[in-house]
Structure formats: C-alpha cells, structure tokens
Amino acid sequence: MNPDAGLQPGHHVQREGFFQKLAKERHGRLFRQWLGENGRILDLGCWDGALARHYAAGNDVIGLDLGLAALRLAAQVPGIRAVQAPLSGPLPFPDECFSAAVLADAGEHLPWLALILAEAHRVLRPEGLLVGSVPLASHLPDRRFTYRDFQGLLAARFQLEVFISGEPGAGNTAFRCRKM
Template identity: 45%
Template sequence: MQLHDIETKAGYDLWAGSYEQTPNPVVAVDAQHSIRLLAPASGERILDAGCGTGRNLAAMLTAGAAPVGVDFSPGMLEVARIRCPEVPVFEADLQGVLPFGDAAFDAVYCALLGEHLDHPGRATAEYHRVLRPGGRLVFSVFHPMMAATGMSAQFEYDGRAYKLVAHPYTVDDYEGWLAESGFTAVQRHEFVGDDRMVAEVPWSSWLVGKPILLVLTAKKSAG
C-alpha cells in the first residue's frame, strides 16, 4: 500500500479513533520505561504535554497525582476526555505559549512527540517556564538512530496508509535544546527492543536489540 506523508496535527486527528488499536512497538517500549522514570507521586501537579489519547494520564491518577493534559490535536483530546473525564485537558500549540502560569507544575512529561515538532526548542523552553524551581522533566522520543533510517509512525485510515512527518534530530540536538532552555542534570536513557515489545507487537521481532527509545530526564534549578 502506498504511503502518504501527512503533517502531525492533521495526522493525529485522523488517527485518533484507531490509535489505541494500532500496534506500535515504540509505544510499547515507551510504556515500559518513561512513566517509570517519571515516577509520579501523590499530590504532584503534572503536565502531560502532548497527552494524545490520555494513555499516560491514568497512571498518574493511580499514583495520586493531579495531571493536566495539553495537545494540539482536538481528535486525540476527544478520546482523552472520554478516557479520563476527571482530568482537565486543553488544546494548545505545543510550540507556542502554553495556557499555564509560571512555575505551575511539579513535573512535565512529554512522550513520543519531539521528532514531530518543527521547533522542539520552543516547546522545551515552555516546559521550563511552567515548571516550579526544582521540578523535573521526562522527555521521550523515538530513538534518533532509528529515526535516521527514515522510519516514522504509520497508520491506516479509510483505505489509505499515512506516515507522520518526522524530523531527523540527533541526541545532541535534543540535549542541546534542554540545556538552552535552562534545564540542568540532563541524563540520557536509551532502550532497545525486547521480548516484552514483541509480545505486544508480534511483527516487531526484527527490532529486538535495536535502539527504539531515547528518554531524557532533567531538572529546573531550585535556585
């Protein structure tokens, strides 16, 4: 089937209705690791930036945190509202000014979005602004080593196959944007495809041992 490139916002709007039913090895690996690294805690106010269908909001609620979601896709947010009706979610340009005050959150979580942004540095600067001093960021992306091969998220809709536009950023690019935004204590976590991924997405066996996920953790200086 011929693949058609589609811009991120339009793509996620089309994909929203079937996103949760689309087997995705990157999502499977991310689900193992990025929420674990976030370690949401009771009472924490957490921004899920690019919350999509709300797949991670439930885990934050279970931990006793007070999550807030933001996304630029109204289609994805419609699913998130049904999934987690008690969580406030907002539509906003993730590369513009977010609709929150300074120092509003204890943590910011951004999963599997960076490669689809035209200007990731604008987003990370906003994440830094809305974090309280001493707050933390967890930022995950499809691993740049695999993204450099041309792989990108794909889905089918109404008999056509689509491929989301993705940019070939490097690990250094992402770490540089975090540093320029003012983040400190940046740590790199890299994860490969494994048997748990294959159990969830059987066709992904060829990705075992290959770099699938990059997660960067960072802090906003307490000073």
Template identity: 35%
Template sequence: MTPDFLWLHLKEVPAFRALLRGVEARFYQGLEMPAPILDLGCGDGHFASLAFPGKALVGLDPGWKALREAAARRAYRWVVQAEGARLPFPSGFFGTVISNSVLEHIPDVEAVLQEVARVLRPGGYFLFCSPSHRFVEFLSVYRLFRRMGLRWAAEAYGRFFNRISRHYHCDAPEIWAARLERTGLRPLGWWFYFSRGATALLEWGHPYGLPSLLYKTLFGRWILAPWRWSLWPVERVLRPFYEEPPGAEGAYFFMIARRPDGR
C-alpha cells in the same frame, strides 16, 4: 509491585504501540514527580491512564478529537487544547512536566522547551523520551539494504519511515541536553532503550497493525478480542523485548531534566 504494562497496553492498542508504550510506562515508576503535573502532548490520554493513573492534573494537546477521548477516559482533572509553544499557564505553576514521545513531532521544538522551562517551578522536573540518533540505523530494512551495499536505498527507506512516523527530530541525547541548557533546564541523566530486535517489531508492526486501524474506525476500539487466549501468541513474541533492560545504545532514549532552584 510494578503492573504488567505490556499486557495492560496489549489488550487495548496495537502490538507495536503496546510494546513501546509498555516499556516507557515502566520508566516512570518510582521517579520523583511533584504535583501539579502537566502531560504535554497527551493525545487520547491512554498512556497516562496506565502509566500514572490519577496523578496528572492537566492533559494538553492541540488535537480536539484526541482530547475528547482523553476527557472521556478521565485520565486528567482538566484537558486543555493549546499549542506547546504557547502554554496557557502562569510561570512556575507545575512541579512536573511530562512529554512522552511527543517532542520529535514538533518542528520548532526549542520554543516548546522554552515554555516548559517557564511553567516549571524552580526545582521542578521535566521527563521526556524521544527517538535517538540510532533510530534509522536500527530499522531492519535499513540494515538489510546496507548489508547489500545499497546505501542509497537504505537512506531512502530511513527518510520514508521517518516521514510516515512524522519525525522531525531523531537526535542524540547530547543534542537534546544542549537544547535544554539553552532554555534554562538542567539535564540530570538519560538512558537508551529499544534494541534492534525491538525496533524491528515496531517497524513491522505498522503494516500488521492496519486491521486495528479499521477496527478503531468502525467500532471505536483497537482490539476486538482483548483476552489472554487470543493475544498470547503476540504476547509471547513481545515479552522478551519488553523485559530487556536499558542498554548502551538504543533506538530511543528517556531523559530526566530539572529547572534549577537557584540555590
């Protein structure tokens, strides 16, 4: 039985993050993920601890503060501080590399993909997700400005939201597939997720999530009252969007790639 990833995230992280990460956590269930597994850009390890507990061998991130949290959470056997473009592992070491909503934040992303291809063994899998080329179009304020005929304001808002989200890449899956091919990885398929409604919740969840940032700073936790009775109004709003199936288009996409085994 698949865990309720929405609730598991909602009781520990802000609502907009709980919705996005809850949806993404479901995608890994049932996928082939040969060991050993590298979580590239693992952050604080919270996502891995829920999405694939006990499976990821190594969590890697350039941020030492986040890695300390990941180590305390014991989501990985080892945590390693390093840049994605200089992975400190031998070639062909990993059976699976996972990078959940990380690559969009890296300017020179092809250098990272080249390293992923190097450390994957032949036949190994690369699983990742990223904002798509539809991300800005799905933002509610962007759509409102476009309906009002204020295209300049819509484009300015899109640039602003990408800047605060630290997005360097919001590209179509076909562009990512071409990048993978250039580094020797073979895309096997992808699907879109996060509708306009879900994206609007993510968008407006940023300002509404500011109190959680204060709680995290003062008390070391995002949610002070992690109980059903206190969170049910938020859960009721998020639940229909959590249960949405992948669609023909979406603000995000999930991709599966493989290093050819040479046979």
C-alpha cells in the same frame, strides 16, 4: 501562517503497533516511578492519555494537545483534565505552576522544540521535573534533530539526570531532567 501545519499528517490517527504499545507501557511505569504522587503535572502532547493513565492516580494531570479527537479519549481517563491548545506558542498557564511536565513521543514532530522546552521551563516550579521520551526516529520524514541535538536543547535549560538510550525492543529513549 499556521505553525502547526508542519506536523506529520495523520500523526494522531496512526495506529499503534506492538513496539509503540510496549514503549508506552515501559515508559508509563518508569514515569510513574519518576513523578511519584501529589504533583501537578502537565502532559505536553498527551494524545489520548494512554501514557498519562500510568501516573494520573494521585496526581493532578493536565493533558495538553491540539487534536480534539484524541483529547476526547484523554478526557475519559480518570484523573486527566484535557485541554486543547497548540504547542507552537505560549502555553496557557502562569509561570511556575507545575511540579512536573511530560514530553513523550511528541518533540520529534515539533519544528519549534526549543520553544516548547522554553515554555516547559517557564511553567515548571523551581527544581521541577521534565520527563519524556523520543523514538529512534531516523525513519520519520519530519525528524528535526539527532539525539545529540536533543540533549543539547535539554541542557540549555535543564540539568539532565537520566538519559536511557534505545531500550531493547522498544526503540525509544527516555529522559529525566530538572529545571535549573
């Protein structure tokens, strides 16, 4: 059985609307501030690299995604190394090899979110950062958790530092937490 089969059909080929682009711009600037420079960053579900382009300069960024077409676009963004791999099992990296991980607008599609958070925890160095975002996703057919559920999953492995809920006009929640 393919665990990736439960993903929303066409997730990577959906056209971004104005509010999605606005959220990416806002989160890109915010994540750049949170992540800084000289880090080794794993972008989980990087899609086409549109968000990672904001924090790629001055960092070593590896963008991980399942969709080959999207990864081809991500590979064109300076500073991003694109790697094709599913998020449904062990990540193809050794323990404690990243200073930060990004999980932006991907977790809400994953039936195995607890697994990917455990894997992010494993590959992060001590006190490493996990930053990301989830949309106001009550309308999504594959929504698997509430914000409260999501905060609980984060709190099981990370110390939550910032949780910015429902940005006006963008409808997304950004978070920053640290490996405990």
